[in-house]
Amino acid sequence: MIEIAGVRKSFGALAALDGITLSVADNEFVTLIGRSGCGKSTLLRIVAGLLAPTDGAVRIDGRTVRKPRRDVSFMFQQPALLPWRSVLSNVMLPVEIFGLDKRGYTGRAHDLLATVGLEGFEKRLPHELSGGMRQRVSLCRSLIQNPRVLLMDEPFSALDALTRTELSQLLQQIQQQYAATIVFVTHSIDEAVLLSDRVAVMTPRPGRIHRIVDVGIPRPRSLGRHAHAADVARLSNELHDLLAPA
Amino acid sequence: MKVVLPVIGLALVIGLWWLATIVFGIERFLVPSPKDVVDAYLAQQGFLIEQAGVTLLETVQGFLLAVVAGVPIALLIVSSKILERMIYPLLLAVNAVPKIAIAPILVVWLGFGMLPKVVMVLLVCFFPIVISTASGMRSTPAELVELLRSLDCTRWQEFFKLRLRYAMPQVFVGMKVAISLAVIGAVIAEFVGANAGLGYVIVVSGGTADTALAFAAMALLAVLSIVLFYGLVMLERFLLPWAEGTRN
Ligand SMILES: Nc1ncnc2c1ncn2[C@@H]1O[C@H](COP(=O)(O)OP(=O)(O)O)[C@@H](O)[C@H]1O
Ligand SMILES: [Mg+2]
Numbered sequence: 001m002i003e004i005a006g007v008r009k010s011f012g013a014l015a016a017l018d019g020i021t022l023s024v025a026d027n028e029f030v031t032l033i034g035r036s037g038c039g040k041s042t043l044l045r046i047v048a049g050l051l052a053p054t055d056g057a058v059r060i061d062g063r064t065v066r067k068p069r070r071d072v073s074f075m076f077q078q079p080a081l082l083p084w085r086s087v088l089s090n091v092m093l094p095v096e097i098f099g100l101d102k103r104g105y106t107g108r109a110h111d112l113l114a115t116v117g118l119e120g121f122e123k124r125l126p127h128e129l130s131g132g133m134r135q136r137v138s139l140c141r142s143l144i145q146n147p148r149v150l151l152m153d154e155p156f157s158a159l160d161a162l163t164r165t166e167l168s169q170l171l172q173q174i175q176q177q178y179a180a181t182i183v184f185v186t187h188s189i190d191e192a193v194l195l196s197d198r199v200a201v202m203t204p205r206p207g208r209i210h211r212i213v214d215v216g217i218p219r220p221r222s223l224g225r226h227a228h229a230a231d232v233a234r235l236s237n238e239l240h241d242l243l244a245p246a
Numbered sequence: 247m248k249v250v251l252p253v254i255g256l257a258l259v260i261g262l263w264w265l266a267t268i269v270f271g272i273e274r275f276l277v278p279s280p281k282d283v284v285d286a287y288l289a290q291q292g293f294l295i296e297q298a299g300v301t302l303l304e305t306v307q308g309f310l311l312a313v314v315a316g317v318p319i320a321l322l323i324v325s326s327k328i329l330e331r332m333i334y335p336l337l338l339a340v341n342a343v344p345k346i347a348i349a350p351i352l353v354v355w356l357g358f359g360m361l362p363k364v365v366m367v368l369l370v371c372f373f374p375i376v377i378s379t380a381s382g383m384r385s386t387p388a389e390l391v392e393l394l395r396s397l398d399c400t401r402w403q404e405f406f407k408l409r410l411r412y413a414m415p416q417v418f419v420g421m422k423v424a425i426s427l428a429v430i431g432a433v434i435a436e437f438v439g440a441n442a443g444l445g446y447v448i449v450v451s452g453g454t455a456d457t458a459l460a461f462a463a464m465a466l467l468a469v470l471s472i473v474l475f476y477g478l479v480m481l482e483r484f485l486l487p488w489a490e491g492t493r494n
Contacts, residue, residue, distance in 0.1 A: 019403050049398075050392065050395060067398055068395065068396050068397065068398040069398070070397075073396070074393075076389055076392070076393065077389075078389045080387075080389045080390055080392075080393040082390065082411070082412075083412075083488045084409070084411055084414075084486070084487075084489075086490040096397075096407075097397045097403055097407070098392070098397070099399040101317070125487075125488050126488075127488065147390060154280055175406050222386065
């Protein structure tokens with residue numbers, strides 16, 4: 001689905017990314033994990049077509065990415081909701097920008113909002129919602145156009161720990177319900193283990209993929225309470241070691 | 247309390263004023279008493295309201311023209327660095343000229359009718375509206391711009407669905423500054439050459455030492471300013487209910 005081939009990116013003298021090669025299969029969930037500044041956001045922006053690579057290329061569905069595509073959606077760390085739009089109208093923004101028929105998508109918007117537990121909040125304005133609720137709206141918006149690829153840049157890292165856990169569980173459920181290929185950026189080992197098929201561990205200066213770890217724990221997963229607790233612990237330790245400063 | 251205290255303050259000042267005119271026996275043509283002013287107003291109510299209507303019309307027309315011209319200019323400034331460098335210094339230079347210095351020339355060019363007043367109001371209002379609108383559009387948060395770009399929006403959409411909408415509270419800031427200046431602009435233009443309007447009334451009553459009438463015209467000007475300003479405040483509350491909550 002996504003092929004990242006020999007991508008390099010420099011900002012002036014700074015080598016932000018070097019020799020990134022990674023393939024993501026259809027409906028696979030790949031997590032990029034690494035310290036701040038190792039180029040995770042830069043890589044995701046290149047995949048999204050928001051930034052051009054200095055070298056190399058990204059292909060999605062066989063076509064080289066040159067600008068943002070409609071079947072790829074991006075979810076940011078901030079909810080990025082337009083403050084004058086209601087919840088529903090924020091979710092419908094992509095439909096409007098693409099010039100698609102709104103009637104055809106309103107039902108889907110309501111379904112998505114119900115899935116994330118925001119039924120009855122359709123008419124509210126963003127400032128009336130909590131941070132967690134806003135990020136749920138943002139999640140619905142990124143799913144409205146039925147994207148084949150979902151790129152998520154630390155979507156939960158601005159939230160408190162409890163909301164964060166809740167939303168990662170929700171994302172797991174949503175991925176099964178609205179099958180999509182997901183590339184997810186996080187600092188959190190727990191999130192990586194809970195959600196991913198594979199975890200790419202990145203190292204900085206220049207940004208490189210240091211190791212790719214297969215998760216291979218059966219779904220649905222949870223952190224610690226189930227039969228796979230031992231696997232979760234082993235993987236978490238492995239990721240800890242990989243991320244520890246050399 | 248919100249209404250009561252200002253009302254008490256106003257009543258107090260009027261009381262002191264009245265007292266002063268009696269105690270010091272000030273001549274009517276220097277400082278009329280509040281009663282003189284009210285009498286002067288009542289004696290010529292129809293005429294005064296008609297003149298207030300002229301000033302109001304000049305003010306509103308000039309102000310609306312400034313909005314209609316200023317917002318697109320702000321859009322141009324924000325959309326292109328080249329245009330910004332071309333237009334901005336020019337705007338600063340024009341704004342640096344004291345408007346009162348332009349008033350006599352406007353009379354020469356445009357005569358004694360309403361047009362030179364409308365143009366004067368336009369000149370005074372234009373700058374604050376352009377500056378506020380442009381700075382509002384520039385302050386659009388980066389994540390919102392990036393969101394729209396990730397949807398592969400057109401430049402048109404970026405401006406009309408995002409930047410201009412985001413700038414609306416700032417546009418209102420500019421409009422509120424402008425409307426306060428607008429009435430001043432209209433009166434200045436009327437001082438220089440007019441045959442109607444409250445500014446004209448003040449000039450004429452100055453000539454005949456009818457100070458009470460001048461005071462009545464001034465009071466009407468104050469009322470005009472305040473009504474226009476709060477009209478904008480109400481309009482903002484109505485049009486931008488989201489702005490209140492977003493600010494804090
Ligand atoms: N637009 C840019 N201009 C210059 N340097 C940048 C830019 N974007 C990112 N960088 C630099 O590239 C490196 C990687 O940044 P980023 O991709 O944001 O890292 P991460 O998301 O992993 O924290 C950092 O050193 C950052 O300062
Ligand atoms: Mg980042």
